[in-house]
Amino acid sequence: xxxxxxxxxxxxxxxxxxxxxxxxxxxxxxxxxxxxxxxxxxxxxxxxxxxxxxxxxxxxxxxxxxxxxxxxxxxxxxxxxxxxxxxxxxxxxxxxxxxxxxxxxxxxxxxxxxxxxxxxxxxxxxxxxxxxxxxxxxxxxxxxxxxxxxxxxxxxxxxxxxxxxxxxxxxxxxxxxxxxxxxxxxxxxxxxxxxxxxxxxxxxxxxxxxxxxxxxxxxxxxxxxxxxxxxxxxxxxxxxxxxxxxxxxxxxxxxxxxxxxxxxxxxxxxxxxxxxxxxxx
Numbered sequence: 001x002x003x004x005x006x007x008x009x010x011x012x013x014x015x016x017x018x019x020x021x022x023x024x025x026x027x028x029x030x031x032x033x034x035x036x037x038x039x040x041x042x043x044x045x046x047x048x049x050x051x052x053x054x055x056x057x058x059x060x061x062x063x064x065x066x067x068x069x070x071x072x073x074x075x076x077x078x079x080x081x082x083x084x085x086x087x088x089x090x091x092x093x094x095x096x097x098x099x100x101x102x103x104x105x106x107x108x109x110x111x112x113x114x115x116x117x118x119x120x121x122x123x124x125x126x127x128x129x130x131x132x133x134x135x136x137x138x139x140x141x142x143x144x145x146x147x148x149x150x151x152x153x154x155x156x157x158x159x160x161x162x163x164x165x166x167x168x169x170x171x172x173x174x175x176x177x178x179x180x181x182x183x184x185x186x187x188x189x190x191x192x193x194x195x196x197x198x199x200x201x202x203x204x205x206x207x208x209x210x211x212x213x214x215x216x217x218x219x220x221x222x223x224x225x226x227x228x229x230x231x232x233x234x235x236x237x238x239x240x241x242x243x244x245x246x247x248x249x250x251x252x253x254x255x256x257x258x259x260x261x262x263x264x265x266x267x268x269x270x271x272x273x274x275x276x277x278x279x280x281x
Contacts (some may be wrong), residue, residue: 002131004164014132018111019256039056039080039081039082041056041059041081041139041168042056042268043055043057043059043219044058045218045226051226056084059139060084060089061088062153062270063137063139064088064089065274067137067272068135069096069135070092070132072096072135073095073097074132074133074137075089075097075099075134075135075202076098076099076133076135076136076137076140077098077099077100077139078126078137078138078142079101079102079140079141079142079144080108081107081117082102082107082110083100083118086113086120087116087132098116098117099117099128100113100117100118100220100273101119101126102120103122104120105120108120109149115202123145123150124145124154125154126155130157131161132160133160134159135163135165136165137165137167138151139168140170143169143190143191143193145191147201148191148198149200149204149205152201152206152207153205153206154207155207156207159275160248160251161275163274164272165207166272167270167273168268168269169193169268169269169271170266170267170268171193171198171267171269172194173194173265195214195267198269198271202271207274208275209271209272209273210272211270211272212269212271212275213269214267214268214269215272216261216266216268217261220260220261220266221258221261221262223254224255224257224258225258227250227263228251231251
């Protein structure tokens with residue numbers, strides 16, 4: 001697959017919805033080729049994790065548990081990618097009604113969803129009626145939603161009063177910049193929201209955080225180590241679809257991601273939120 005470097009830079013700098021779609025169409029197959037799986041998240045790693053697919057499944061299970069999907073009837077997975085996590089939740093709870101929302105039509109069209117509903121829509125205008133959803137989940141997708149407050153507002157609208165919003169979202173510190181993020185400033189193609197940004201926008205849009213975990217140390221460094229240690233094998237897979245410069249950029253990004261995490265310039269939040277009572281807003 002040939003990618004024009006100028007297009008890549010333009011998509012990364014502008015980062016509107018069309019640009020994000022183009023970026024994912026161009027680059028998400030790297031994850032699929034590298035892992036052989038159908039998930040696009042970084043995954044949660046511990047000492048027993050041997051492969052990215054195991055880490056990705058682990059993170060999906062963790063998010064499902066945090067969202068209490070075992071007690072839910074209707075959930076929506078916003079920014080669902082190619083439905084890998086949603087399929088896990090569906091297999092765990094066959095009676096659960098899952099709607100996967102994705103602005104990227106080609107991703108939705110490429111996958112067999114089974115009983116999972118596929119909805120091509122933006123996160124800024126969710127296609128559900130008021131107070132109709134038990135859980136809203138955004139697993140490593142909300143970092144692309146711009147402005148993120150619109151997504152939180154829509155989540156509040158569609159959630160039932162006892163509903164739960166759960167996020168897994170990469171973050172950056174307030175003082176992250178080109179000088180300390182380096183290549184990540186260009187290749188980490190998201191809005192680089194800080195924890196403060198996210199907390200403020202949640203509160204403004206009627207949510208209270210009831211559980212917060214920064215799992216960055218169990219995400220970035222182990223993933224980078226896996227890539228570095230298995231680069232020769234991964235290189236062959238990636239070069240079967242992409243040019244050498246794409247793999248080189250990916251390798252340098254992995255190294256910088258590891259150092260940025262160790263220097264606490266980036267984090268990875270798991271957040272569980274509930275709607276504020278009307279009289280407390």
